[in-house]
Amino acid sequence: MAPDGTANGARRVYVTTPLYYVNAEPHLGSAYTSLICDTIARFYRQRGYDTYFLTGTDEHGDKIAEAAAAAGEAPKAYTDRISGIFRSTWEASGLTYDRFIRTTDADHVRTVQEILQRVYDAGDIYFGSYGGLYCTGCERFYTEKELVDGKCPDHKTVPDFIEEENYFFRMGKYQERLLAAIEAKPALIRPERYRNEVLAMLREPLEDLCISRPKSRLTWGIAMPFDARFVTYVWFDALINYVTAVRELGPERFRELWPAAQHFIAKDILKPHAVYWPTMLMAAGLPLYDHLNVHGYWTVDGQKMSKSLGNVVRPLDMQAKYGRDAFRYVLLRESVFGLDADFREDALVTRINADLANNLGNLVSRTLSMQQKYFAGVVQPLGERRPEDVALAAAFADAGREVETQVADLMLSRALEAILRAADHANKYIVETAPFTLAKDPATVPRVGAILHNLLEALRATAQLAAPFIPETAERIVALLDLPADALRLPGAVWGAAFPAGHAVRKPVPLFPRIEP
Numbered sequence: 412m413a414p415d416g417t418a419n420g421a422r423r424v425y426v427t428t429p430l431y432y433v434n435a436e437p438h439l440g441s442a443y444t445s446l447i448c449d450t451i452a453r454f455y456r457q458r459g460y461d462t463y464f465l466t467g468t469d470e471h472g473d474k475i476a477e478a479a480a481a482a483g484e485a486p487k488a489y490t491d492r493i494s495g496i497f498r499s500t501w502e503a504s505g506l507t508y509d510r511f512i513r514t515t516d517a518d519h520v521r522t523v524q525e526i527l528q529r530v531y532d533a534g535d536i537y538f539g540s541y542g543g544l545y546c547t548g549c550e551r552f553y554t555e556k557e558l559v560d561g562k563c564p565d566h567k568t569v570p571d572f573i574e575e576e577n578y579f580f581r582m583g584k585y586q587e588r589l590l591a592a593i594e595a596k597p598a599l600i601r602p603e604r605y606r607n608e609v610l611a612m613l614r615e616p617l618e619d620l621c622i623s624r625p626k627s628r629l630t631w632g633i634a635m636p637f638d639a640r641f642v643t644y645v646w647f648d649a650l651i652n653y654v655t656a657v658r659e660l661g662p663e664r665f666r667e668l669w670p671a672a673q674h675f676i677a678k679d680i681l682k683p684h685a686v687y688w689p690t691m692l693m694a695a696g697l698p699l700y701d702h703l704n705v706h707g708y709w710t711v712d713g714q715k716m717s718k719s720l721g722n723v724v725r726p727l728d729m730q731a732k733y734g735r736d737a738f739r740y741v742l743l744r745e746s747v748f749g750l751d752a753d754f755r756e757d758a759l760v761t762r763i764n765a766d767l768a769n770n771l772g773n774l775v776s777r778t779l780s781m782q783q784k785y786f787a788g789v790v791q792p793l794g795e796r797r798p799e800d801v802a803l804a805a806a807f808a809d810a811g812r813e814v815e816t817q818v819a820d821l822m823l824s825r826a827l828e829a830i831l832r833a834a835d836h837a838n839k840y841i842v843e844t845a846p847f848t849l850a851k852d853p854a855t856v857p858r859v860g861a862i863l864h865n866l867l868e869a870l871r872a873t874a875q876l877a878a879p880f881i882p883e884t885a886e887r888i889v890a891l892l893d894l895p896a897d898a899l900r901l902p903g904a905v906w907g908a909a910f911p912a913g914h915a916v917r918k919p920v921p922l923f924p925r926i927e928p
C-alpha cells in the first residue's frame with residue numbers, strides 16, 4: 412500500500428457505501444457506514460485528492476418485492492418512496508456524495524445487461540439445473556456446511572429447498588486467480604481478520620454462482636439480456652452499481668477512478684464483495700477495486716437492533732436531539748474499525764460532555780472570551796516564542812501527523828483521540844500560562860496577547876484537523892475566528908501566519924452546551 416493508503420499513491424479516491432436495501436429505513440448501521448465514507452471522502456478532498464463518493468439503494472429481488480407487497484404498494488412506487496427516505500436522510504445528515512444511485516436507474520440496468528452479455532459471450536455464463544437450500548432473507552443458496560443447526564446463520568430461519576433451471580456464472584473457474592490477487596496485495600481486503608476469513612472461504616472449492624431467477628417466481632429484477640424468461644439475481648445486479656456510476660462519467664474518468672475504488676461494508680456482506688465481486692470483475696475483464704474495507708456490527712444496549720425489539724436507532728432522531736456533529740463524533744469515536752461496537756445513549760451523553768463540551772467547546776469559549784475581554788477581539792503580536800508556545804505548536808503538528816497515518820489505516824477513533832489530545836494540551840496551556848493572572852499587570856499584558864494568539868492558532872489547527880469528522884463544528888470555529896472557509900484546506904498556513912495584523916475575532920457562542928444526563 413502506498414503511504415497515503417490509496418492506489419499507487421495516485422492522489423485519487425473513489426469511496427462507496429453499500430447500496431442499502433429499501434425494505435427498511437435508514438438506521439444506526441447504515442448511518443455508520445455512510446458517515447465513515449463521508450469522513451473519508453472529506454478527508455481526501457481536503458487534501459486536494461480527486462475524490463468521488465457514491466451511495467444509493469438496492470431495489471430489486473424477492474426481498475423487496477415482498478416488502479412492497481406487505482406495504483400494499485407496487486414495487487416501483489414502494490422503492491421510489493423508501494429510496495427517497497434514504498436520500499433525504501443522507502441529505503439532512505450533511506453527506507457529501509457525488510451521486511445517489513438506484514439499481515432501478517436506466518444507466519445501471521444498461522450496464523448490468525452489457526456486463527452480463529459480455530460474460531455470457533466469453534463463455535462464463537451457462538444454463539443448468541440446480542437444487543439447493545435458499546434463504547429469501549439473504550437472497551442466496553446455502554451449502555449444508557454454512558447453516559447453523561440447519562438454519563441461516565443470519566436470519567435464523569430454515570431455508571427452502573428450491574430446484575429449478577437457471578443461469579450460472581463460472582465463479583469456480585476464478586478461484587486460483589482470486590487467491591493469487593488476495594495474496595499479492597495484503598491490504599486488498601482489510602482489516603486482516605476479514606482477509607483471513609476470505610482466505611478460509613477459499614480453502615474450500617468455490618462453487619459456480621446461480622445468477623438468474625425464473626420470471627415465473629420473480630419479475631422484479633433486470634431481465635437477462637440473452638433470455639427474457641429470466642431476471643438477474645439481485646447480487647449480480649447490485650454489485651455492478653459501483654462500475655455503473657463511474658462508467659457513466661466517460662471512459663477517461665472511468666480509467667482514472669475505477670482502480671481507486673474503496674468499498675466500505677460491514678462484515679455481513681463480506682462474501683459477495685470479497686468473492687462474487689472480484690471474480691465478476693475478472694470475468695468482465697475489469698481491474699479489481701483498490702480496497703475492500705470491512706467494519707464490525709453495532710448492537711444497541713448489547714442487543715441486535717430490530718424492529719421487533721423496538722430498539723432501532725434512527726439517525727434523524729439522534730441528530731435532532733444531540734446535533735449532527737455530536738452524533739457523528741460519537742459513532743466515529745466509539746468504534747474501532749473492523750470490530751463490533753455497542754451503542755448506548757448514556758455513553759453518548761458522557762462522550763459528548765467530556766470531549767465536545769468540556770474539552771473542545773471550553774477551549775473555544777475561553778480563548779474567544781479572553782480575546783474579547785482583554786483586546787476587544789483584536790489579535791495581538793505573537794512575540795518571542797517561549798518553550799511552552801513551541802510545545803503547543805508541536806502538539807498540533809504531532810496530532811496532524813498522527814491523523815494522517817491513522818486515517819490511512821481507517822483508525823478514525825484514534826485520529827479523533829489525537830485531535831482531542833492536542834485540544835487538551837491547549838486547555839492545559841491556558842492553565843499553565845495563566846493569562847487571566849498576567850492580565851492584571853500592565854507589564855505582562857503583551858504576553859497575554861501572545862498567549863491568546865497561540866491559542867487562536869490552536870483553534871484554527873483544531874478546526875482544520877477535525878473538519879472531515881465534525882465538519883459543521885469546524886466551519887463554526889473558522890467563522891468565529893473570522894477566517895475564510897478555505898482556512899480549512901490543507902496544507903494550512905504555518906503557525907503564526909493565519910491572522911493578519913489588526914484582525915479581529917468574534918465573540919464566543921457555545922458550540923456544545925453540556926447535556927444533563
Ligand code: MSP
Nearest residue numbers: 429430431432440441444469649650676677708709
Ligand atoms: N443491498 C445489500 C448491499 C448491496 S451492495 C452492492 C445490503 N443492504 S443492507 O441494507 O442490508 O445493508 C447492509 C449494510 O448496512 C452493512 O454492510 C453495513 O454497511 C450497514 N449495516 C446494517 N446494519 C448494521 C449494523 N447493525 N452495524 C453496522 N453496520 C450495519 O446488504
